[in-house]
Amino acid sequence: MTPAQCCPPVALLLLVASLPLSHSFLGSPDDHDAVPEEWLLLHVVQGQIGAGNYSYLRLNHDGRIVLHLRSLRGDADLYVSDRTLRPSFDTYKLQSATCGQDVVVVPGDFARPVGIGIYGHPSYLESEFEMRVFLDDTVPRDPFEDGALENEQSQKKSHLTSADDFQEEESIFWTILIGLLKIIVEILV
Structure with missing residues:
Protein backbone atom coordinates (compact mmCIF):
# COMPACT_ATOMS: atom_id res chain seq x y z
CA MET A 1 0.00 0.00 0.00
CA THR A 2 1.35 3.39 -0.95
CA PRO A 3 1.35 6.40 1.43
CA ALA A 4 -1.25 8.15 -0.76
CA GLN A 5 -3.66 5.25 -0.31
CA CYS A 6 -3.00 5.18 3.43
CA CYS A 7 -3.64 8.86 4.15
CA PRO A 8 -7.36 9.15 3.41
CA PRO A 9 -8.39 6.48 5.97
CA VAL A 10 -6.05 8.05 8.57
CA ALA A 11 -7.51 11.51 7.90
CA LEU A 12 -11.01 10.06 8.18
CA LEU A 13 -10.09 8.33 11.44
CA LEU A 14 -8.72 11.62 12.86
CA LEU A 15 -11.87 13.44 11.78
CA VAL A 16 -14.13 10.85 13.40
CA ALA A 17 -12.04 10.90 16.60
CA SER A 18 -12.29 14.68 16.84
CA LEU A 19 -16.09 14.81 16.35
CA PRO A 20 -17.05 14.25 20.01
CA LEU A 21 -14.60 16.97 21.06
CA SER A 22 -15.87 19.50 18.50
CA HIS A 23 -19.46 18.51 19.24
CA SER A 24 -19.01 19.31 22.94
CA PHE A 25 -17.13 22.51 22.14
CA LEU A 26 -19.78 23.78 19.75
CA GLY A 27 -22.63 22.63 21.94
CA ASP A 136 -35.39 30.99 38.49
CA ASP A 137 -36.61 30.74 42.08
CA THR A 138 -33.24 29.49 43.34
CA VAL A 139 -32.23 33.00 44.43
CA PRO A 140 -34.04 33.70 47.72
CA ARG A 141 -35.90 36.99 47.83
CA ASP A 142 -34.92 39.39 50.61
CA PRO A 143 -38.06 40.77 52.28
CA PHE A 144 -36.13 43.89 53.25
CA GLU A 145 -34.80 44.66 49.78
CA ASP A 146 -35.21 48.16 48.39
CA GLY A 147 -38.32 47.25 46.38
CA ALA A 148 -40.42 46.52 49.48
CA LEU A 149 -39.40 49.76 51.17
CA GLU A 150 -39.92 51.80 48.00
CA ASN A 151 -43.40 50.34 47.60
CA GLU A 152 -44.33 51.30 51.16
CA GLN A 153 -42.92 54.81 50.70
CA SER A 154 -44.75 55.29 47.40
CA GLN A 155 -48.02 54.26 49.08
CA LYS A 156 -47.43 56.87 51.82
CA LYS A 157 -46.60 59.49 49.19
CA SER A 158 -49.75 58.68 47.24
CA HIS A 159 -51.77 59.05 50.45
CA LEU A 160 -50.13 62.41 51.15
CA THR A 161 -50.51 63.49 47.56
CA SER A 162 -54.21 62.76 47.53
CA ALA A 163 -54.67 64.80 50.76
CA ASP A 164 -52.66 67.68 49.29
CA ASP A 165 -54.71 67.49 46.09
CA PHE A 166 -57.93 67.65 48.13
CA GLN A 167 -56.73 70.76 50.01
CA GLU A 168 -55.68 72.38 46.76
CA GLU A 169 -59.07 71.64 45.17
CA GLU A 170 -60.82 73.00 48.26
CA SER A 171 -58.69 76.16 48.08
CA ILE A 172 -59.52 76.66 44.39
CA PHE A 173 -63.22 76.16 45.16
CA TRP A 174 -63.18 78.86 47.87
CA THR A 175 -61.21 81.24 45.67
CA ILE A 176 -63.77 80.93 42.89
CA LEU A 177 -66.70 81.24 45.32
CA ILE A 178 -65.27 84.39 46.95
CA GLY A 179 -64.58 85.84 43.49
CA LEU A 180 -68.19 85.25 42.44
CA LEU A 181 -69.51 86.83 45.68
CA LYS A 182 -67.36 89.93 45.09
CA ILE A 183 -68.77 90.26 41.57
CA ILE A 184 -72.33 89.92 42.87
CA VAL A 185 -71.71 92.54 45.60
CA GLU A 186 -70.23 94.99 43.05
CA ILE A 187 -73.24 94.52 40.78
CA LEU A 188 -75.70 95.12 43.65
CA VAL A 189 -73.95 98.20 45.00
Missing part, protein backbone atom coordinates in the same frame (compact mmCIF):
# COMPACT_ATOMS: atom_id res chain seq x y z
CA SER A 28 -25.26 20.08 21.16
CA PRO A 29 -28.95 20.63 20.65
CA ASP A 30 -29.49 18.86 23.97
CA ASP A 31 -27.48 21.58 25.77
CA HIS A 32 -30.54 23.78 25.31
CA ASP A 33 -32.35 21.53 27.76
CA ALA A 34 -29.49 21.45 30.28
CA VAL A 35 -30.87 23.82 32.90
CA PRO A 36 -31.14 23.42 36.67
CA GLU A 37 -34.03 21.24 37.79
CA GLU A 38 -35.24 24.01 40.12
CA TRP A 39 -36.03 26.31 37.19
CA LEU A 40 -39.66 26.36 36.15
CA LEU A 41 -40.37 26.38 32.41
CA LEU A 42 -42.99 29.10 31.82
CA HIS A 43 -43.17 29.37 28.02
CA VAL A 44 -41.70 28.02 24.79
CA VAL A 45 -41.88 30.42 21.86
CA GLN A 46 -41.00 29.38 18.33
CA GLY A 47 -40.93 31.61 15.32
CA GLN A 48 -39.26 32.95 12.22
CA ILE A 49 -37.88 36.40 11.63
CA GLY A 50 -36.74 38.04 8.40
CA ALA A 51 -33.33 39.61 7.88
CA GLY A 52 -33.03 42.95 9.70
CA ASN A 53 -36.48 42.64 11.31
CA TYR A 54 -37.68 42.37 14.91
CA SER A 55 -40.27 40.21 16.59
CA TYR A 56 -41.51 41.60 19.90
CA LEU A 57 -42.72 39.83 23.02
CA ARG A 58 -43.89 41.14 26.37
CA LEU A 59 -42.89 39.58 29.70
CA ASN A 60 -45.33 40.21 32.55
CA HIS A 61 -44.24 37.46 34.95
CA ASP A 62 -42.52 38.63 38.15
CA GLY A 63 -39.29 37.22 39.51
CA ARG A 64 -35.90 36.39 38.07
CA ILE A 65 -36.49 35.19 34.50
CA VAL A 66 -33.97 33.39 32.31
CA LEU A 67 -34.42 33.64 28.53
CA HIS A 68 -32.76 30.91 26.43
CA LEU A 69 -32.87 31.73 22.71
CA ARG A 70 -31.60 29.12 20.27
CA SER A 71 -31.29 29.82 16.56
CA LEU A 72 -32.53 26.73 14.74
CA ARG A 73 -31.63 28.25 11.37
CA GLY A 74 -29.90 31.55 10.66
CA ASP A 75 -28.98 33.84 13.55
CA ALA A 76 -31.50 35.43 15.91
CA ASP A 77 -30.33 37.87 18.60
CA LEU A 78 -32.00 38.92 21.85
CA TYR A 79 -32.61 42.45 23.19
CA VAL A 80 -34.40 43.16 26.49
CA SER A 81 -35.57 46.36 28.21
CA ASP A 82 -37.78 47.39 31.11
CA ARG A 83 -38.12 50.92 29.68
CA THR A 84 -39.53 50.14 26.24
CA LEU A 85 -41.68 47.33 24.89
CA ARG A 86 -39.81 47.53 21.57
CA PRO A 87 -36.12 47.15 22.41
CA SER A 88 -33.60 47.15 19.59
CA PHE A 89 -29.85 47.25 19.16
CA ASP A 90 -30.14 51.01 19.80
CA THR A 91 -32.44 50.91 22.86
CA TYR A 92 -31.92 48.00 25.22
CA LYS A 93 -30.82 47.25 28.77
CA LEU A 94 -29.74 43.62 28.32
CA GLN A 95 -28.70 41.80 25.18
CA SER A 96 -27.14 38.67 23.79
CA ALA A 97 -26.03 38.68 20.18
CA THR A 98 -24.00 35.52 19.63
CA CYS A 99 -23.95 33.20 16.64
CA GLY A 100 -25.24 30.36 18.81
CA GLN A 101 -27.38 30.14 21.89
CA ASP A 102 -28.30 33.49 23.43
CA VAL A 103 -29.06 33.72 27.16
CA VAL A 104 -30.32 36.76 29.09
CA VAL A 105 -31.15 36.84 32.80
CA VAL A 106 -33.90 39.36 33.57
CA PRO A 107 -33.49 40.49 37.22
CA GLY A 108 -36.50 40.33 39.49
CA ASP A 109 -36.29 44.08 40.16
CA PHE A 110 -36.87 45.01 36.49
CA ALA A 111 -40.12 46.95 36.07
CA ARG A 112 -42.86 44.91 34.42
CA PRO A 113 -43.84 44.55 31.65
CA VAL A 114 -40.43 43.80 30.13
CA GLY A 115 -40.02 44.23 26.38
CA ILE A 116 -38.22 41.46 24.47
CA GLY A 117 -36.97 42.02 20.95
CA ILE A 118 -35.78 39.13 18.78
CA TYR A 119 -33.71 40.39 15.86
CA GLY A 120 -33.05 38.49 12.64
CA HIS A 121 -29.43 39.08 11.70
CA PRO A 122 -29.10 40.46 8.14
CA SER A 123 -26.52 37.79 7.22
CA TYR A 124 -29.42 35.36 6.75
CA LEU A 125 -32.54 35.84 4.67
CA GLU A 126 -34.60 34.28 7.44
CA SER A 127 -33.84 33.03 10.94
CA GLU A 128 -35.82 30.41 12.80
CA PHE A 129 -35.66 30.39 16.60
CA GLU A 130 -36.91 28.76 19.76
CA MET A 131 -36.94 30.65 23.03
CA ARG A 132 -37.55 29.04 26.39
CA VAL A 133 -38.58 31.23 29.31
CA PHE A 134 -37.66 29.99 32.78
CA LEU A 135 -38.46 31.24 36.26
Whole structure:
Protein backbone atom coordinates (compact mmCIF):
# COMPACT_ATOMS: atom_id res chain seq x y z
CA MET A 1 0.00 0.00 0.00
CA THR A 2 1.35 3.39 -0.95
CA PRO A 3 1.35 6.40 1.43
CA ALA A 4 -1.25 8.15 -0.76
CA GLN A 5 -3.66 5.25 -0.31
CA CYS A 6 -3.00 5.18 3.43
CA CYS A 7 -3.64 8.86 4.15
CA PRO A 8 -7.36 9.15 3.41
CA PRO A 9 -8.39 6.48 5.97
CA VAL A 10 -6.05 8.05 8.57
CA ALA A 11 -7.51 11.51 7.90
CA LEU A 12 -11.01 10.06 8.18
CA LEU A 13 -10.09 8.33 11.44
CA LEU A 14 -8.72 11.62 12.86
CA LEU A 15 -11.87 13.44 11.78
CA VAL A 16 -14.13 10.85 13.40
CA ALA A 17 -12.04 10.90 16.60
CA SER A 18 -12.29 14.68 16.84
CA LEU A 19 -16.09 14.81 16.35
CA PRO A 20 -17.05 14.25 20.01
CA LEU A 21 -14.60 16.97 21.06
CA SER A 22 -15.87 19.50 18.50
CA HIS A 23 -19.46 18.51 19.24
CA SER A 24 -19.01 19.31 22.94
CA PHE A 25 -17.13 22.51 22.14
CA LEU A 26 -19.78 23.78 19.75
CA GLY A 27 -22.63 22.63 21.94
CA SER A 28 -25.26 20.08 21.16
CA PRO A 29 -28.95 20.63 20.65
CA ASP A 30 -29.49 18.86 23.97
CA ASP A 31 -27.48 21.58 25.77
CA HIS A 32 -30.54 23.78 25.31
CA ASP A 33 -32.35 21.53 27.76
CA ALA A 34 -29.49 21.45 30.28
CA VAL A 35 -30.87 23.82 32.90
CA PRO A 36 -31.14 23.42 36.67
CA GLU A 37 -34.03 21.24 37.79
CA GLU A 38 -35.24 24.01 40.12
CA TRP A 39 -36.03 26.31 37.19
CA LEU A 40 -39.66 26.36 36.15
CA LEU A 41 -40.37 26.38 32.41
CA LEU A 42 -42.99 29.10 31.82
CA HIS A 43 -43.17 29.37 28.02
CA VAL A 44 -41.70 28.02 24.79
CA VAL A 45 -41.88 30.42 21.86
CA GLN A 46 -41.00 29.38 18.33
CA GLY A 47 -40.93 31.61 15.32
CA GLN A 48 -39.26 32.95 12.22
CA ILE A 49 -37.88 36.40 11.63
CA GLY A 50 -36.74 38.04 8.40
CA ALA A 51 -33.33 39.61 7.88
CA GLY A 52 -33.03 42.95 9.70
CA ASN A 53 -36.48 42.64 11.31
CA TYR A 54 -37.68 42.37 14.91
CA SER A 55 -40.27 40.21 16.59
CA TYR A 56 -41.51 41.60 19.90
CA LEU A 57 -42.72 39.83 23.02
CA ARG A 58 -43.89 41.14 26.37
CA LEU A 59 -42.89 39.58 29.70
CA ASN A 60 -45.33 40.21 32.55
CA HIS A 61 -44.24 37.46 34.95
CA ASP A 62 -42.52 38.63 38.15
CA GLY A 63 -39.29 37.22 39.51
CA ARG A 64 -35.90 36.39 38.07
CA ILE A 65 -36.49 35.19 34.50
CA VAL A 66 -33.97 33.39 32.31
CA LEU A 67 -34.42 33.64 28.53
CA HIS A 68 -32.76 30.91 26.43
CA LEU A 69 -32.87 31.73 22.71
CA ARG A 70 -31.60 29.12 20.27
CA SER A 71 -31.29 29.82 16.56
CA LEU A 72 -32.53 26.73 14.74
CA ARG A 73 -31.63 28.25 11.37
CA GLY A 74 -29.90 31.55 10.66
CA ASP A 75 -28.98 33.84 13.55
CA ALA A 76 -31.50 35.43 15.91
CA ASP A 77 -30.33 37.87 18.60
CA LEU A 78 -32.00 38.92 21.85
CA TYR A 79 -32.61 42.45 23.19
CA VAL A 80 -34.40 43.16 26.49
CA SER A 81 -35.57 46.36 28.21
CA ASP A 82 -37.78 47.39 31.11
CA ARG A 83 -38.12 50.92 29.68
CA THR A 84 -39.53 50.14 26.24
CA LEU A 85 -41.68 47.33 24.89
CA ARG A 86 -39.81 47.53 21.57
CA PRO A 87 -36.12 47.15 22.41
CA SER A 88 -33.60 47.15 19.59
CA PHE A 89 -29.85 47.25 19.16
CA ASP A 90 -30.14 51.01 19.80
CA THR A 91 -32.44 50.91 22.86
CA TYR A 92 -31.92 48.00 25.22
CA LYS A 93 -30.82 47.25 28.77
CA LEU A 94 -29.74 43.62 28.32
CA GLN A 95 -28.70 41.80 25.18
CA SER A 96 -27.14 38.67 23.79
CA ALA A 97 -26.03 38.68 20.18
CA THR A 98 -24.00 35.52 19.63
CA CYS A 99 -23.95 33.20 16.64
CA GLY A 100 -25.24 30.36 18.81
CA GLN A 101 -27.38 30.14 21.89
CA ASP A 102 -28.30 33.49 23.43
CA VAL A 103 -29.06 33.72 27.16
CA VAL A 104 -30.32 36.76 29.09
CA VAL A 105 -31.15 36.84 32.80
CA VAL A 106 -33.90 39.36 33.57
CA PRO A 107 -33.49 40.49 37.22
CA GLY A 108 -36.50 40.33 39.49
CA ASP A 109 -36.29 44.08 40.16
CA PHE A 110 -36.87 45.01 36.49
CA ALA A 111 -40.12 46.95 36.07
CA ARG A 112 -42.86 44.91 34.42
CA PRO A 113 -43.84 44.55 31.65
CA VAL A 114 -40.43 43.80 30.13
CA GLY A 115 -40.02 44.23 26.38
CA ILE A 116 -38.22 41.46 24.47
CA GLY A 117 -36.97 42.02 20.95
CA ILE A 118 -35.78 39.13 18.78
CA TYR A 119 -33.71 40.39 15.86
CA GLY A 120 -33.05 38.49 12.64
CA HIS A 121 -29.43 39.08 11.70
CA PRO A 122 -29.10 40.46 8.14
CA SER A 123 -26.52 37.79 7.22
CA TYR A 124 -29.42 35.36 6.75
CA LEU A 125 -32.54 35.84 4.67
CA GLU A 126 -34.60 34.28 7.44
CA SER A 127 -33.84 33.03 10.94
CA GLU A 128 -35.82 30.41 12.80
CA PHE A 129 -35.66 30.39 16.60
CA GLU A 130 -36.91 28.76 19.76
CA MET A 131 -36.94 30.65 23.03
CA ARG A 132 -37.55 29.04 26.39
CA VAL A 133 -38.58 31.23 29.31
CA PHE A 134 -37.66 29.99 32.78
CA LEU A 135 -38.46 31.24 36.26
CA ASP A 136 -35.39 30.99 38.49
CA ASP A 137 -36.61 30.74 42.08
CA THR A 138 -33.24 29.49 43.34
CA VAL A 139 -32.23 33.00 44.43
CA PRO A 140 -34.04 33.70 47.72
CA ARG A 141 -35.90 36.99 47.83
CA ASP A 142 -34.92 39.39 50.61
CA PRO A 143 -38.06 40.77 52.28
CA PHE A 144 -36.13 43.89 53.25
CA GLU A 145 -34.80 44.66 49.78
CA ASP A 146 -35.21 48.16 48.39
CA GLY A 147 -38.32 47.25 46.38
CA ALA A 148 -40.42 46.52 49.48
CA LEU A 149 -39.40 49.76 51.17
CA GLU A 150 -39.92 51.80 48.00
CA ASN A 151 -43.40 50.34 47.60
CA GLU A 152 -44.33 51.30 51.16
CA GLN A 153 -42.92 54.81 50.70
CA SER A 154 -44.75 55.29 47.40
CA GLN A 155 -48.02 54.26 49.08
CA LYS A 156 -47.43 56.87 51.82
CA LYS A 157 -46.60 59.49 49.19
CA SER A 158 -49.75 58.68 47.24
CA HIS A 159 -51.77 59.05 50.45
CA LEU A 160 -50.13 62.41 51.15
CA THR A 161 -50.51 63.49 47.56
CA SER A 162 -54.21 62.76 47.53
CA ALA A 163 -54.67 64.80 50.76
CA ASP A 164 -52.66 67.68 49.29
CA ASP A 165 -54.71 67.49 46.09
CA PHE A 166 -57.93 67.65 48.13
CA GLN A 167 -56.73 70.76 50.01
CA GLU A 168 -55.68 72.38 46.76
CA GLU A 169 -59.07 71.64 45.17
CA GLU A 170 -60.82 73.00 48.26
CA SER A 171 -58.69 76.16 48.08
CA ILE A 172 -59.52 76.66 44.39
CA PHE A 173 -63.22 76.16 45.16
CA TRP A 174 -63.18 78.86 47.87
CA THR A 175 -61.21 81.24 45.67
CA ILE A 176 -63.77 80.93 42.89
CA LEU A 177 -66.70 81.24 45.32
CA ILE A 178 -65.27 84.39 46.95
CA GLY A 179 -64.58 85.84 43.49
CA LEU A 180 -68.19 85.25 42.44
CA LEU A 181 -69.51 86.83 45.68
CA LYS A 182 -67.36 89.93 45.09
CA ILE A 183 -68.77 90.26 41.57
CA ILE A 184 -72.33 89.92 42.87
CA VAL A 185 -71.71 92.54 45.60
CA GLU A 186 -70.23 94.99 43.05
CA ILE A 187 -73.24 94.52 40.78
CA LEU A 188 -75.70 95.12 43.65
CA VAL A 189 -73.95 98.20 45.00
